Amino acid sequence: MAAPKLSITGLEKWFPSKSGPVQVLADINVELADNEFVSLVGASGCGKSTLLSIVAGLQDFDDGVVLIDGAPITGPGLDRGVVFQSYTLLPWLTAIENVEFALKAAGKSAGECRDIAREHIELVKLTRFADAYPAQLSGGMKQRVAIARALSYRPKMLLMDEPFGALDALTRHQMQELLTRIWEEHRLTVLFVTHDVEEAVYLSDRILAMSLHPGRISASFHVGLARPRTQDVISTADFIALQKDVLKAIRAGSQQAEELEA
């Protein structure tokens, strides 16, 4: 087997609190193969966003090893593109300028920036809105620009923290389709955090379910659904069965936590 793109071993994370330190992540062991799409699902508070944030280099961790292409991470960097749940388009820049902002940070020349930015705005089908300011864009459009921005500088992997969590159901489905299409065409290692099991099954090659208090990886599911995937797959028996299994794993994880607390 080829070397993993991302490898997490024995990761532990504690948060300080008034009643002493609280463990949020315990013994996390995860490997992502090159070009694999993996989702982290779990109830809110299970630490899935914290885990993603650690991989992004935005948060420290207390123990364990996080390797990207075999090298330990030392803070955030351009090798990992991040799409946040909140809208992070800079409001004083137009859609295309937001993409250019990232490219400039990555050290591309002005001419290159324009071309690459235009290409990526086209990729997320926003050419018509390239010169619109974020205030003029809908939530879905903003996240499309954010995806274009994160892809534009060719990171080794994409980290997505509930990027569609704030969108309405219809827009969410459109965004899932768009993301699947882009991913199937361009292939990239993706770590995707969500609490929406249907979304995880639809998008992923593999799903990791997390349990609560402390957050652990409680189960792993291989998603064998054929690609390219369309929204039709959602109503197939295989899809529904897998969705049920994942949900069951999450429920078991949170029930266990409740019993422990009781």
Next chain:
Amino acid sequence: MADVKVNGKPAVKRRRSAFRIGEGLSRRAYVGIAGTVFAAFVLLWWASTASGLIKPIFLPGPDAVWVKMVALAADGTLWVDAGASLYRMMVGFLLASAMAIPVGVLIGCFRPWEAAIEPFVDFVRYMPVVAFVPLTILWAGTSDIQKFVIIWIGTFFQQVLMVMDNVKRVPPDFVGLGRTLGLSEFKILTRIVLPSSLPGIWDTLRISLGWAWTWLVLAELVAATSGLGYRITVSQRYFQTQTIIGYILFLGILGLITDQSMKALERVLFRYAARR
């Protein structure tokens, strides 16, 4: 969309009361109501003086004030006074702002700087500005510098805290974004935090500009040889209530003009925030 019809007639369009919480109001109605209040104020003023209810020595009528102000404008007194005051206010205000913005940004970004500066500024902020007037006169006489110092004391400490708040309101994920793009702390500060907090800082400047006016007039009332506040004190000595009231109204109008120009500039500077 098809009209809803009841018994062949268009359904009655229900008119909501304008007094529901959050209910809108047309621009015309808004201006109309605001104008009426101003007109009512002047009318009440005129009626109470023209009827002889209040003696003109205490409260002259709007007509008398108008005549006096026109005379003061014609002989140039008003403009000289306004010029002196505007100059002092602008210098004092710009001095305070130029110092408050960097300090506010610094303590809004870095907790150790906040710990060093914020509690102390909070302490000074509650010292009454008025009480500094005698001290500043000892320090700087009745010169323009004394006016700058009073305006500075009155606005700087408030501005620092407000700018700090503006900076703290920058979404943390904006900073996170900068980090994931590999930007240095300095570049995050200049390319993300500053532009992001600029509309808020502008608003802070607009609000504190009003205070600068207040402190200036206070300083001029106590010790000055020119300016709008000085003229008010002199007029008191000679029972020229027309001038006092005229100048107070004039100050109100000056404030309104500066505030509206700041608002107009805001719309130009931060055009990107407007929805289509």
